[in-house]
Structures are given as C-alpha cells and as structure tokens.
Amino acid sequence: MDLKTNKIVDTQLVQKNEVKNSYAMELDGLKRGLAKLQEEQIAISHLITDRYSQIKKYMRETHPNIAHWFDCWHIAKGIYKKLEAIGKKKKCEVVGQWARSITYWCAMSSGGNGELVVQKWCSILNHACNVHEGHGPLFPKCEHGDVENSVWIKQGTKAYQELEKVVNGRLLMVDIKKISPVEQTSGVEAFHNVFCHFAPKLLHFFHAQMDARSKYQPCISMKIQIDSRQPIRTVNQFTQYRQPKNRRGDGIAKEVKVKQTFDYIDELFEDLLLSREVNGSVVHVRQVIDVDEQARPLPLTRTGLCLNKQDIIDAHRSRFNK
Numbered sequence: 001m002d003l004k005t006n007k008i009v010d011t012q013l014v015q016k017n018e019v020k021n022s023y024a025m026e027l028d029g030l031k032r033g034l035a036k037l038q039e040e041q042i043a044i045s046h047l048i049t050d051r052y053s054q055i056k057k058y059m060r061e062t063h064p065n066i067a068h069w070f071d072c073w074h075i076a077k078g079i080y081k082k083l084e085a086i087g088k089k090k091k092c093e094v095v096g097q098w099a100r101s102i103t104y105w106c107a108m109s110s111g112g113n114g115e116l117v118v119q120k121w122c123s124i125l126n127h128a129c130n131v132h133e134g135h136g137p138l139f140p141k142c143e144h145g146d147v148e149n150s151v152w153i154k155q156g157t158k159a160y161q162e163l164e165k166v167v168n169g170r171l172l173m174v175d176i177k178k179i180s181p182v183e184q185t186s187g188v189e190a191f192h193n194v195f196c197h198f199a200p201k202l203l204h205f206f207h208a209q210m211d212a213r214s215k216y217q218p219c220i221s222m223k224i225q226i227d228s229r230q231p232i233r234t235v236n237q238f239t240q241y242r243q244p245k246n247r248r249g250d251g252i253a254k255e256v257k258v259k260q261t262f263d264y265i266d267e268l269f270e271d272l273l274l275s276r277e278v279n280g281s282v283v284h285v286r287q288v289i290d291v292d293e294q295a296r297p298l299p300l301t302r303t304g305l306c307l308n309k310q311d312i313i314d315a316h317r318s319r320f321n322k
C-alpha cells in the first residue's frame with residue numbers, strides 16, 4: 001500500500017505449500033511484491049512493516065537502499081502485553097497502572113533519529129520514578145509542564161527492575177530506533193479486514209478463486225472509502241467524539257467519522273454481470289486474461305501424503321486395543 005495515498009499498489013497471494021512453512025509466507029509475499037514493483041519501475045524509498053525477524057534480515061541484506069521502518073503500534077502492543085503481564089505479579093501492580101501511558105509513550109517517541117528515539121524512550125524509566133531531568137544529551141529533560149500527583153515507582157524495587165527489563169530489552173533497543181516516524185500500517189490492517197469479507201477465512205477457496213478475489217479492484221476502492229473517511233466537525237469546527245469502551249471497560253475517545261457508503265456493491269455486481277455478458281464462459285475469460293493455469297500451486301489437499309484409510313483405522317484400533 002502506498003501509505004500517502006492509501007492505495008493498494010500490489011497484492012501477492014502465497015499458498016502455504018509454495019514455501020517451507022507458514023512462517024515463510026510473509027517474507028515470500030514481500031519478495032514477490034518488491035520484485036513486481038521493481039519490474040514496473042516503481043522506486044521504493046521507505047518500507048514499513050511489522051517486526052518479523054526474517055523480513056528484517058532480508059531487507060538489511062538484500063535491499064540496503066530501502067529505509068526499513070517498523071509500525072509503531074505493533075511495537076507498542078507488544079510492550080503493553082508484557083507490562084500488563086508484569087502488573088499481575090506480586091509487588092508489581094504499579095507497573096500495570098503505568099502500562100497504558102508507557103505504551104503511548106513508545107508510539108510518541110518515534111522521530112526518525114535513532115539515538116534520540118532511544119533516549120526519549122528510556123526517559124520513561126526516570127519519569128515513572130518522578131525524575132524528569134538528566135535523561136541524556138539529546139533528550140535532557142521531559143517536555144511536559146508540572147505533573148500532577150501520580151503513582152510513582154520507586155527505583156530499585158521489584159516493580160522497577162521488571163519495568164527496566166522491558167524498557168531496556170535487547171531486541172527492543174535495536175528495533176525502536178527504526179520505529180516509523182510518520183506513516184503506520186493501520187491502513188493495510190483495515191484493508192485486510194475488508195478483504196476478509198470477500199474471502200472469509202472459514203470458507204475454502206482454490207488458488208484461482210482466491211487470486212481473483214484478492215485482485216478485484218472495487219474491494220480496494222471500498223477500503224479507501226473506509227479509511228479516508230473524514231471526521232465530522234461541528235459548526236465551530238470542533239471534531240466530534242464518541243466514547244466506546246475497550247475490552248477492559250475503560251472509556252476511550254474516538255472521532256466520529258462521516259457515514260460510510262456502500263455504492264461499490266452495486267458497481268461490483270454491474271461489473272460482474274457485464275463481464276459475464278461480454279465473455280460468455282469461464283474458459284473464454286481464461287483465454288482473455290492469459291493466466292498460466294499450470295503455474296498455479298497444487299491444492300493443499302493434493303500435496304500431503306496419501307495414506308490408506310484402512311491403515312489409519314487399523315493403527316487407531318491397535319492404539320486403543322479395540
């Protein structure tokens with residue numbers, strides 16, 4: 001997805017049996033996508049992804065010219081889960097109370113300059129102990145004004161040590177330098193959610209059908225409609241908010257957006273019917289779009305070992321002495 005315009009520039013479909021295991025699917029999809037864009041002579045300067053170690057290694061070694069960033073909310077979510085778990089431990093309850101603020105701080109720390117990001121992020125260890133200065137040469141003191149009374153953590157306590165382990169985590173220290181300063185991948189997540197309406201995970205589709213569903217452009221335009229809806233403004237130009245509850249029951253503020261429309265569904269049906277009229281049969285369509293059907297991977301059901309049913313029943317019986 002081009003994150004400036006919110007447009008999907010390419011989709012790649014990877015079937016599990018095309019790669020070694022399901023973990024390798026993300027990387028393979030990325031490799032194919034990058035190759036495709038290169039083929040189309042589209043230059044990529046920045047790429048934002050989740051923190052998959054395979055992808056990190058591949059980008060570092062194969063595409064050193066592309067600046068690789070990580071989505072801040074993926075990193076923040078990982079940190080929140082760890083802090084929440086610590087908060088459940090004895091004598092560490094206070095860390096749980098800080099989890100939300102620390103998670104937001106992680107997302108706020110992004111700024112492009114790796115060393116500054118690290119110092120900004122680590123300042124949370126001082127801040128949580130009511131120390132607001134002396135964080136480091138690039139970020140010497142907190143930028144907030146007077147702070148209200150808060151639940152401070154005492155240095156040297158078990159809670160502090162546990163928090164320190166998370167904040168100074170070895171992998172996190174490396175990755176946080178590359179936390180994306182501007183764009184994030186939430187648009188792609190939204191696109192995936194919409195796509196699941198067109199290809200529900202509970203239903204089985206063969207490769208060709210899945211391919212067609214993933215390429216159908218109107219579904220992409222629908223995504224754009226959803227993601228780029230503008231917030232509603234009052235006569236005084238204030239943004240309107242609603243207050244849904246999250247899973248913990250806390251209130252959170254969300255912008256009220258312009259109502260979405262579903263005109264694309266009619267367009268989809270019209271396109272489909274027109275295509276049926278023009279092309280007559282599926283065989284004809286396949287000739288027109290010139291897809292090499294032989295190049296498709298075998299269905300998953302045909303790649304496993306074909307075992308004899310009677311052998312399986314016998315093995316089951318002998319195991320349970322029936």
Ligand SMILES: [Zn+2]
Nearest residue numbers: 127131132142
């Ligand atoms: Zn502070």
